[in-house]
Amino acid sequence: MKTITVRYFAMFREHAGLSEEMLQTDAATALDVFEQTRSRHGSSEPSGHCKVAINDEMAEWTCDVNDGDIVLLFPPVAGG
Amino acid sequence: MFAIAATDIAVDELRLQMMDPAAGGLCVFEGWVRNENEGRTVERLEYEVYEPLAVSEGEKVIAEAKRRFPHLQACCVHRSGLLEIGDCAVWVGVAAPHRDEAFKACRYIIDQIKVKLPIWKKEYYTDGDSGWVNCERCANV
Numbered sequence: 750m751k752t753i754t755v756r757y758f759a760m761f762r763e764h765a766g767l768s769e770e771m772l773q774t775d776a777a778t779a780l781d782v783f784e785q786t787r788s789r790h791g792s793s794e795p796s797g798h799c800k801v802a803i804n805d806e807m808a809e810w811t812c813d814v815n816d817g818d819i820v821l822l823f824p825p826v827a828g829g
Numbered sequence: 830m831f832a833i834a835a836t837d838i839a840v841d842e843l844r845l846q847m848m849d850p851a852a853g854g855l856c857v858f859e860g861w862v863r864n865e866n867e868g869r870t871v872e873r874l875e876y877e878v879y880e881p882l883a884v885s886e887g888e889k890v891i892a893e894a895k896r897r898f899p900h901l902q903a904c905c906v907h908r909s910g911l912l913e914i915g916d917c918a919v920w921v922g923v924a925a926p927h928r929d930e931a932f933k934a935c936r937y938i939i940d941q942i943k944v945k946l947p948i949w950k951k952e953y954y955t956d957g958d959s960g961w962v963n964c965e966r967c968a969n970v
Contacts, residue, residue: 759877759949760961800947805881821879821947827962828876828883828907828948829860829919829939 750775751816755782760824761790779803780810782820790822798825830904831887833880838906838917849902852924856931858939860919862912866962870955876918878909879947890941894923898934901925905938907948 753776756769770789776782779801783792792799801808802821814820840859847855864871891903902924912918921938925931950962 758879758947759951802882802947805885807882807886821882823879823947824949824961825963826944826946826948827950828946829943 753814754819755786756821757790758823761822764791765789776814779808779812779814782814799823831891832906833878833883833909834906835909838920840920843920843922847902847922847924849924853926854928854931855922855924856935858921858935859917862914862916862918864914866952871952872955873913873953875911875951876909877949883946883948886946890938894934894938898930901930901934
């Protein structure tokens with residue numbers, strides 16, 4: 750098990766009712782974290798629409814998650 | 830240069846900063862807050878920005894534009910916070926020796942800014958409702 754911090758943004762934050770939380774998890778990848786927090790952020794699917802960052806670097810869903818990481822879950826972006 | 834602005838974008842100052850004796854022209858795109866979206870009347874909107882990554886990703890977009898279209902100066906500023914109808918939401922300026930690369934680089938930058946940066950737009954409608962733009966596809970709330 751590892752301890753990570755998960756941060757939610759925009760719609761994800763509103764749905765979760767919180768902006769971040771600590772998780773004890775066996776998640777191996779960013780996608781695992783997304784799946785395990787699905788009931789929090791409320792998204793039905795990540796690929797192609799949502800993005801993830803780990804420790805303030807944009808990441809792929811297949812990236813490893815390590816103890817102490819901060820995982821940022823981004824709903825579809827809409828700048829401009 | 831890429832930046833996030835929490836208050837009105839100083840478009841006149843930005844234009845002056847782009848002045849360059851080697852440039853033959855300046856191509857500017859200003860994104861404005863529109864009063865309608867998908868049939869709904871918009872009263873105002875709010876941009877949420879995760880600034881650390883928005884800035885670093887924005888700088889990457891500018892750098893890639895300069896790599897693709899050499900000899901140009903490029904700048905982009907994006908708003909955060911609450912905006913009213915008609916406010917400037919995003920400003921892109923590209924000064925280049927010739928118009929072709931200026932137009933192309935400006936288009937490249939705004940297109941990339943819209944899809945790559947962690948920025949989210951919440952619209953507030955005249956009927957009192959509100960919603961995150963483009964999020965409904967993804968979220969099953």
